[in-house]
Amino acid sequence: MDKSSLEITQQTTTISLNFFGEFTLYLVSSYEQKIKTFDYKKYKYININLNDLDYLDTAAAIFLNNFLKKLKKENINYNINCEKTELLDTIKLVQKYHVDLDKIKESRENILDKLGKEFFKKFHDFMAFVSFLGKLFSTKLFVIKNLKQIRVKEIFFEMNESAIKAIGIVALTSFLIGLVIAYQSAYQLKIYGANIFIVDMIGISMLRELAPIITAIVIAGRSGSAFTAQIGAMKITEELDAMRTMGFDPYLFLVIPKILALMITVPVLIFIADIMGILAGMIVANIDLGITVDMFLSRFTEVVDIKHFYIGIFKGPFFAFLIATIGIYRGLVVKNDTQSIGFNTTRSVVESIFAVIVCDALFSIAFTNLGI
């Protein structure tokens, strides 16, 4: 009873297929191999014996039914021996709900279809982004007109979540980058005996370029992605829809506070990054090049203009705006499936870092041409 098998016996004009035990989907492939090895046109009589079969599942029944249909198509006569009604019922059930897959034509896409679809999708994405920006702008205008509508509590909450808690990592990253750059350049400067120029080099590069970029990248990876994941999850659980029906505009309650919070705090973070980067430079100059702190500071006030500091800080709100808007936009376009959150979070980080670097390049060109 536990032994399930298929035995095929043949005589000159007769072939018999005897099924024993259970015939389930796990056996279909091996039975198929066995059955395939015979040429059924040679035989006059084909006996299919199901009397020793105890159980037939629907997958096996589909297989059996297909086999019988194939025989019929080739005008081969067969004969089923089966006294068990439940087995016949299973076969009947399969016949009743059979779907002829060959009849269902699947429309194949050609390259033009794909190109068109892809282009339309990209165009649609772009229009969605434009509409997002429009809505954002109109909400901002509304906020400027109705200053009381600003969600002060949410702004402070977001400032704490996405910036104050990031102070440690921003400071550490900036310190390490400052250390590495100072250390590498100290080695080169020593060769020329131009030790004191380390002050110019660290001062200007840190204040003007490195501190803002480092801060922006850390914040994009840390807070931008969090915005996307949070808003994306809220969209999937229909919290955003619930907010809308209760009359809380998500732009006013979620989007604007996040953007404002980042725009306020990123310049502060850049300031902290400045301090840490230059501190690192000072330490390396002291240990490696023998420049005392007093010497470093007096040279610093002499050669590093205050404008470099202002330019670095000035970039902050712009970077913050890019990071926050991209993060939020990516959160809002999350679709109703779980994969979409991961996909959009990745996109949000990649796109915001890219946008920050492009923006920085534009600033660089603009300031140089303006002679600042």
Next chain:
Amino acid sequence: MSIAIGETIIKVRNVKTIFDKKIVHDGLNLDINKGEIYGLLGPSGCGKTTLLKEMVMLQNYHGGNIDILGYNLSNINENDAQALRRQWGVLFQAGALFSSLSLADNIALGLVEYSDLSKKMIDEIVAFKINLVGLKQEDKALFPSQISGGMKKKAALARALALDPKLLFLDEPTSGLDPISAREFDTLILKLRELLGLSIVMVSHDLRSIYDTLDRIAVIDNKKIIYEGNLKDIKNDKSEFIQTFFRANI
């Protein structure tokens, strides 16, 4: 299968469940027989779904024994557990279809992973199951986010039936469906039971569905089973939940 009709396939003996300090079940006993549609009923929070989860090995219990298809869940090894999992299908409340896969891929997943069937054969089985639960062949390529709640339940049912299980667990199969779809779903379940010889365990709140489909029920209230048996005798029971739940609605 070696289990005769009417034989007990699920035995719950003295099951205790404790969450932190809260006792959810305090000694549950019930028997579910082959071929019947068995309902778990009770007020919200009484632990019906918890018991269902304990039966399908998603949740541990803290005392007693559960026996399913001859396997004792208290000391089952991983191989037996895996073998047992292939013998049942589970339909979750919201369907729980994998959102990254199309309906056809959702249904085919078990067949692809556990059997050595050819692609053509799998397509054929999927088409059959889709037809069986009353979905259209055109729906196969759709993703779970693109279909309605009723279709999701049907597709999830087709997925649960993919490996031809003998035992089906349904967690509130009709919740969230409109009355017409709910009745259709009831008819579908009755039809499948008849066609495939399934045994079905379900948690339900839907009174129409309870009367239309269930053979026997167990009512859980206040950590215990307060009633087990058929629906005819239940009106005579004096307990408060049964009185309000059944009297008010008859």
